[in-house]
Amino acid sequence: MSHYDFHKNHFELLGLAPRFHLDAARLDQAYREIQAQVHPDRVAHLGSAERRVSMQWATAANEAYQTLREPLARARYLLHLRNVDTQEETNTAMPAAFLMEQMEYREAIAEAKATQDAHALERLEGQLKEKIAQHLAGLERALDHAHDDAAAAALVRSLRFLNKISAEIADALDALEQ
Amino acid sequence: MALMQIAEPGMSTDPHRHRLAIGIDLGTTNSLVATVRNGIAVVINDEQGRALLPSVVRYRPEEEPHVGYAAQRAQSEDPYNTIVSVKRLMGRGLHDLADAGSLPYAFVDAPGMVQLKTACGIKSPVEVSAEILKRLRERAEHALGGEMVGAVITVPAYFDDAQRQATKDAAKLAGLNVLRLLNEPTAAAVAYGLDNAAEGIYAVYDLGGGTFDISILRLSQGIFEVLATNGDAALGGDDFDHRIYCWILEQSSLAPLSAHDTRLLLTKAREAKETLTEYPEVRITAVLSTGEMVDLLLTAQVFDALTASLVGKTLGPTRKALRDAGLTADQVKGVVMVGGATRMPQIQRTVAQFFKQEPLNNLDPDKVVALGAAIQANVLAGNRVADDWLLLDVIPLSLGIETMGGLVERIVPRNSTLPTARAQDFTTFKDGQTAMSFHVVQGERELVADCRSLAKFELRGIPPMAAGAARIRVTLQVDADGLLSVSAREQSTGVEASVAVKPSYGLTDDDITRMLKDSYVHAKEDVHARALREAQVEGKRLVEATQAALAEDGEALLSAAERADIARGLSALAAALEGSDLTALKRAVETLNGLTVEFASRRMDASVRKALAGHRIEDVEC
Ligand SMILES: Nc1ncnc2c1ncn2[C@@H]1O[C@H](COP(=O)(O)OP(=O)(O)OP(=O)(O)O)[C@@H](O)[C@H]1O
């Protein structure tokens, strides 16, 4: 009997088709069913061999779940499976319009921080959410339908920036609440 | 004779025998032990029928230390030798303790963890905690009257790796087999959730004597999933006492106090605080050793004003936990209140206001954590339970590695579900560099200096290459107890780091042996005999588990030759169990463990396959 290689493919481990569109309820369900089998709490009374295997499995299941649940990580992972380098560290050539927009967001955050304007931050957060949703729709088109990996990689790169700004806004809101 | 059965694989000893296991709430102020009896979780009382054991240890020269009420009574009379709230010192250096100056102890600044000078010599917080755990272990053994499989010990969810490791070391020192370190709010959620068949999003707000935790959980179909946790490992009822204490000093303009008087006033402050839960005002009176008198009236209103900032300090972490969980306060279905300090009316009011709902107070806030721990211990010990459930918990604080310029490269983000492993590649920066050092830290801040240092280690024997050519992959693995282990490997050559990273503050096995020998109780007991007994328990457990596994899957998953190998390992272990050679026994356990790795992994594969058999691979419809 051959071993199931749980390191090979997160989609396979969770019984999902390798595509960007995701049935979140189904992902949750599969993840929970696997953890119910492999979690270290299930084997705490057994020998060290069982405990070691269980830790490896549960770690792999968590990694798969976290990767697939999060859209950016999922897109990146799909591209990785297709041997496409997303060039996130090397390709910094962003369209000028996109860079302008980044600057504007950063300035708006800095200003809202300086004036302690939580409403402004929340407004920015809303705008950004919309923008991110557009990117996700774009990723689904590029990855699942058009099979345009280059376009998908570009979307991954800009989504990464949007997520960063989103986190900055969250941090700024946190700081205001202190 | 039981040992005859061992040599006969497939004939397991009675697998349905109830295995004794306990849950311990090792609190800052009070500790408890509980167990599951006839399917019901119960707290084990002491001989006088008391559930709580005050977490107070008094060292006496040439005698066994007092633990609990007797020690508590002596706290102002003998402040240096009477250690209270030792949990706040666990895994902490002297420089970490904001209020060290006002604590009436003789601190010794030791590397890693602060120590205390007592009548019985210098004690580490681990040893002090072990005294409390030992007392609870004895209480349980006495009540249960059988061999105990192990214990689940609770820790604040917001405890970092150093504090968790210290707790586990204390348990080992107390002679307990730790089945799991369990987060206190999670334990409470288990007890509450199972009791009320709760489903949905719940928050657990736990304000104890010394720590504050907030956890957000999703309870669904028997799975308790912690979505996010946050807190303050140095915020609790003690701090409210301290505010009253400072107010007394200010009101009575007292001269600097002796340790005795400090402890006396802190005790008075605590009594006053508890009285204010029931009454609108309280009178505080005391006669100090200097002859000075304290006679003050404290109203609830003044107390509220004195402590408003403390109450407020719990809301920051609460907001952060909700944000990390991607939820808002109105999505929370219920707020479970845990910890004695949540009895304070200002806490109840603040929580009700924040979540816009009355908090849930229907569980005894003193006992719920211990009961949850007992329920978990019962399952971990391998006892079958009626309703199947599973806990998925998270790491409270991010883990990272120091990079150039004293910055932290975050590797494991906070609130990752456990167990988890993350890897990061590093490279050499000089030509021919053969060694590289790493510094692992925990915390959310960007600068290394603002995070907790966990471990420093060096990877040696990297083959000389051009700068930037080596690829060193560092893997941080965090287990289900929230404890870290680190490994490093040069990718192109496969050179493994000689890193046995036991974080710097952890105790080595030698330390534990020494502490055991030092401790008064064990001076009488043979340390070796105890180690042998522990190894025997483990060996027997392994034999039972292996036999059960063989009976279930041996035919289906193993070849005849493989079965024969394992049978040989079993017989060898059975023989070693008959003797009293500790080394031989340990070797036999190790051998059998080695022989069953492949079997264990095939069994796990098979069970995952079976679980997913109904819906393997989603249909691709696009
Ligand atoms: N009626 C009350 N009113 C106000 N505070 C109370 C009351 N009863 C207990 N407390 C406080 O609760 C705290 C102890 O709570 P608890 O026993 O839950 O803590 P613990 O489990 O020992 O600590 P921790 O969980 O932080 O390690 C003490 O500060 C105590 O003064």
Ligand SMILES: [Mg+2]
């Ligand atoms: Mg507690």
